Amino acid sequence: MTDDPAVRCAGLRQVFGETVAVDGLDLEVRRGEVFGLLGPNGAGKTTTIRTITTLLPAPPDTVTVLGRDVARRRTQVRRLIGYVPQQLSADGTLSGRxxxxxxxxxxxxxxxxxxxxxxxxIAAMDLEEAADRPVKTYSGGMVRRLELAQALVSAPQLLILDEPTVGLDPVARDGVWERIARTREETGMTVLVTTHAMQEADEHCERIALMHRGSVRALGTPAELKEGVGSLDDVFRHYTGNTLAEAEKGGMRDVRAARRTAGRLG
Known part of the structure; x- marks a missing residue:
């Protein structure tokens, strides 16, 4: 299994009623890399992430994590993964510890x-002094670092981050990525991240897949994607369309989730 990629999706399709959320997705994430999954709201990123993390059922033989079929070995897969969702997962009434x-x-x-x-x-995330304080007293950056600690406590081989720095100021955002990089250096962990921050993806991701309407439209290193196009913002517009309707496709649920998280972290 050591030759298997960290994540492989082969023809993954997820349909909810008449909505095709993921449409025959083919994707591979190499072991040890930081891989960015980009795309507008409604592109299928969150559905893909939820399938990989076993929160949504996967058809057999369509998704594997480190060689394990997600459909057949859900418990094994869960033990290999650390997951930081976009919505906050820390309980504010409890202490960090x-x-x-x-x-x-x-x-x-x-x-x-x-x-x-x-x-x-807790030490790796520089939260020792605040570990016994209620989380409701933490700053936004501290909350995100705490959630990283929660995800890393099982020493996962794959860390999945869904919009990990939404609502954070630049200093707090850099602090989160600094600690992710430190953990990767020590463990060789693979990181799969979704983000709408193009600069963040450009700086931290070794490869990027750009999803649109349920499938991958572009794949490569940031430099490869930008060649002949411009910035990653330009790449995003090129493959997903420039219209307001496309940008708003995710609907109110995505907007509410992002605003709720940013409000609690801000």
Whole structure:
């Protein structure tokens, strides 16, 4: 299984009623890379992420994570993944340490290793001084770093981030990425990230797939995608259309989710 990619989607299709959310998606994420999944609201990114993380059922033989079929080995796959959703996952009434300990239990970290793992990720995210404070007193950047600690407490081989820096100021955003980079250097972990921030994708992603209407329209390194087109913003417009209707395709649910998260982090 060591030769298998971190993620492979082969002809993945997800349909909800009359809406085709993902339409025959073919995608591979190499082990150890930072891979960006870009696209407008409604492109199918979140549905793809939820399928990879087993939150949505996958048809057999269409999605594998580190060689495991997501449809047949859901429990094994979940133990290999750390996931930071766009919506906040930390409980504001608990302390940072209590939140991370809760996720250690949810991820089934062995009891004898649990405390050591919790303390290790809290230190890695520079949250030791604030670990016993209620999370509702944290800044937006601290909350996101806490959620990274929650996702990393099980020492995952694949970290999946859905809009990890939405609502953060530039300093907090850089802090999140600095800690992701540090963890990758230490563990060789693969990172799959969705973002609407083109500069962020350009700076941190080794390869990028641009989704539109449920399938991949462009794939390559940032430099390859920009060649002859311009910036990543130009690449985005080229493959997804320039109209307001296309930009708003995700609808109110996507807008509300982004605003709610940004409001709580801001």
């Amino acid at each position: 209590e939140n991370v300990m809760l996720f250690a239990r949810l991820y089934d970290v062995p009891r004898r290793q649990r405390r050591e793992q919790v303390e290790s990720v």
